Amino acid sequence: MVPLVECPSQIELRQLNNDQLAVDRSELLFDHIETCDACASVYGTLKDRPDNFVRKLADVTEQDRASARQAIKRHRLMHHAGLPCENLAECQMPHEQQSVTRIQKPQSEPEHEVPSSQ
Secondary structure: OOOOOOOOOHHHHHHHHOOOOOHHHHHHHHHHHHHOHHHHHHHHHHHHOOOOHHHHHHOOOHHHHHHHHHHHHHHHHHHHHOOOOOOOOOOOOOOOOOOEEEEOOOOOOOOEEEEOOO
8 A cells, every 4th residue: 555645634533533544544544543642642642532423413311312202292292282282394204294273262361372273
């Protein structure tokens, strides 16, 4: 294998760290890192960074998972009841076109918005 003439970019070192390069290129970069203190230093800092999805996933706690389950359950119950989503723009569940009807209450009570049935 022909040794590298120039040092690789930080982007390429990050790709190496995330196993995103071809085997031949990875071997060439590892050989270079063994002989170049500057690249070894940069690569060493990348190995400690939690950029990788798997590393982030490992940090998810049981409490995080329980909170996510509760939010999904609450969201499904809202759909089942025909209530509008709190964040319609991010909701992935199917929606019927919902219009809102204002119900007039006596002067002592404020107006409330209620989804109308179509």
